Amino acid sequence: MHVTKSQAKELRRELQEVSDCCSQGLRSPIGKSEADLLAPILKAVAHPARLQLLSIIALNGQACACDLTAPVGLSQPTVSHHLKILTEAELIHREQRGQWAWFHINKKRMKDISALFAV
C-alpha cells in the first residue's frame, strides 16, 4: 500500500484540522463542517466492541490482531471489520509483521478527543 507525497501531505493536513477543531473544546462553537469532520471519529469509538479493542491496544500501545478476537467474543471477520473502522478513523494504525497484523494506538487522536470534551 503505497502513499504518495501529496497524499501524505493531505493526510497531515486533515490530522491537523481535526486537532484544530478539538483544541478549544466544545465551548468554542462547532460549525457544520467541523461537526462533519469529528462525528465519524466519535462514531468509531461509540461501539462496545470497538471500545474494548481500543482499550486492549492502548494497554501496551500495540496489539496483535490474533489476540483481539477472543476478548470481544465476536467472529474473526467482524473483529477485522471493527479494526478497519478504528483504523480509518485513525484512532489506530495498522502494521504488517509477517503474517500478523499489529495495531498501534494513535495517542494524538486520543488526546484530540480528550481535549474536545475537556471543561
Add this chain to the structure above:
Amino acid sequence: MHVTKSQAKELRRELQEVSDCCSQGLRSPIGKSEADLLAPILKAVAHPARLQLLSIIALNGQACACDLTAPVGLSQPTVSHHLKILTEAELIHREQRGQWAWFHINKKRMKDISALFAV
C-alpha cells in the same frame, strides 16, 4: 415528572459507575459491561447535529431549545429528538421555564469522556 428517592439513588449510582469506568482512561482494560455502559454515551455525541447542539449549550452552559433549531438546519421534531438523546445520555439536563425548555450542560459527563481518552 417525579423522581422517587430510590430512582434518584439509582441514578447517582450509575453516574458514579460511569465516572469509575472513565477515570482510569482506556489504558486500564475495559470489560464488556463497562463498554456497554459507555458506548451509548459516546453514541450520543457521535452525530454532527448533536455535536453542534452540545457545543452551543456548552458555550454559555445553557441554552433555550428555541435557539437550537435554526443553527443545525433540521426540523423542530428532529432537533427535539436529538436533544432527548443527549438528555438520556445525561450529557445535558432539561429544565422547563414557562413555555420554554432550557438545557444545561453536564460538566461531569464531559469530564468523564475527556478522562476516558486522556493519555
Add this chain to the structure above:
DNA sequence: TCGATATATTGATATTTATCAATATATAAA
C-alpha cells in the same frame, strides 16, 4: 376559557450499521 406559541410524540420511510458464513488473499513453513 380560548387562542397562540413552544416543545414533544407518533408513524412512516430511507439509510446505515452490525453480524456472520463463505470465500479470497497474503505470508510463512515445509
Add this chain to the structure above:
DNA sequence: TTTATATATTGATAAATATCAATATATCGA
C-alpha cells in the same frame, strides 16, 4: 511449490438510526 495459518473481503440479513409531516401536549397571555 504445496500446505497451513492469519487476516480481509463479499454478500446477505436483521436491527438500529435519522428524518420529516402530522399531530398532540403544555404553558402563557388575553
